Amino acid sequence: NAGVTQTPKFQVLKTGQSMTLQCAQDMNHEYMSWYRQDPGMGLRLIHYSVGAGITDQGEVPNGYNVSRSTTEDFPLRLLSAAPSQTSVYFCASSQDRSIAKRSDTQYFGPGTRLTVL
Amino acid sequence: GQQLNQSPQSMFIQEGEDVSMNCTSSSIFNTWLWYKQDPGEGPVLLIALYKAGELTSNGRLTAQFGITRKDSFLNISASIPSDVGIYFCAGYGSGGSNYKLTFGKGTLLTVNP
Numbered sequence: 001n002a003g004v005t006q007t008p009k010f011q012v013l014k015t016g017q018s019m020t021l022q023c024a025q026d027m028n029h030e031y032m033s034w035y036r037q038d039p040g041m042g043l044r045l046i047h048y049s050v051g052a053g054i055t056d057q058g059e060v061p062n063g064y065n066v067s068r069s070t071t072e073d074f075p076l077r078l079l080s081a082a083p084s085q086t087s088v089y090f091c092a093s094s095q096d097r098s099i100a101k102r103s104d105t106q107y108f109g110p111g112t113r114l115t116v117l
Numbered sequence: 118g119q120q121l122n123q124s125p126q127s128m129f130i131q132e133g134e135d136v137s138m139n140c141t142s143s144s145i146f147n148t149w150l151w152y153k154q155d156p157g158e159g160p161v162l163l164i165a166l167y168k169a170g171e172l173t174s175n176g177r178l179t180a181q182f183g184i185t186r187k188d189s190f191l192n193i194s195a196s197i198p199s200d201v202g203i204y205f206c207a208g209y210g211s212g213g214s215n216y217k218l219t220f221g222k223g224t225l226l227t228v229n230p
Contacts, residue, residue: 004159033218042123042205042222043160058217090159106150106218108159 002026004109006091012115013081021076021112023091031094032074033058033106034066036087043090049074081116088113119144119210123221130196131229138224139190140206148209149182149189150218153202160205164191196228 007022025032033048035058045058049068063085065077074093078085092106123140130136140149148167152160164175166182166189173180179192189208193200206221 035220040222042220043207044220045217048217059219092159105162105165108161111157111159 004091004093004107006109006112008112010113014117015082017081018079021089023074023109024072025093029093029095033092034076035090038087083116086116119219121206121219121221123206123224125224127225129227132196134196136193136196138204140221141188144210145186146208146210150207151180151191152205155202198228198230201226201228
């Protein structure tokens with residue numbers, strides 16, 4: 001298994017440009033999520049999905065869109081990039097959110113480092 | 118939203134020393150998780166805690182889920198240079214926040230050989 005993969009690893013955008021950060025997992029996990037990490041802020045949840053066709057907002061959703069058409073993929077879209085979106089973005093997945101099954105271990109991808117000029 | 122207060126922000130210790138860090142919250146969490154992040158990598162899960170009062174070890178690491186369900190600590194014994202990194206606490210809250218993992222701001226650990 002490749003685990004959680006993210007592309008690209010690095011990206012530089014100009015203000016107003018759009019782009020999609022890709023995330024894929026090959027573990028048949030139901031739950032996927034996107035975080036951004038900024039210095040001194042820890043990781044903050046942007047959007048998450050509990051299964052194909054189901055998405056919901058996290059703590060900092062503004063400026064980002066997501067979709068979940070397949071179990072494997074969970075792309076994050078920036079429609080009009082802003083300098084405030086300069087950050088490191090992590091995608092994560094877990095089998096499910098059932099505490100009873102104790103299978104909510106989240107596996108993180110290696111991250112995408114995004115700079116918006 | 119729910120917040121986790123993690124302390125200390127950073128620690129500088131000598132190899133062989135023990136380390137302790139903790140997280141507190143004003144609201145109840147149902148699950149506490151401790152992650153470590155190496156430079157340029159994503160966080161990796163170290164320990165997961167599911168019941169109030171639970172004490173769990175993973176090698177030199179020990180973590181506890183507080184009785185009040187509002188706090189957790191992580192201890193590292195006999196630190197070694199490869200323990201260097203950022204340690205995050207994280208937790209799943211109750212009710213509507215059951216699917217949202219909240220992270221603390223991290224503790225940066227430096228170990229001097």
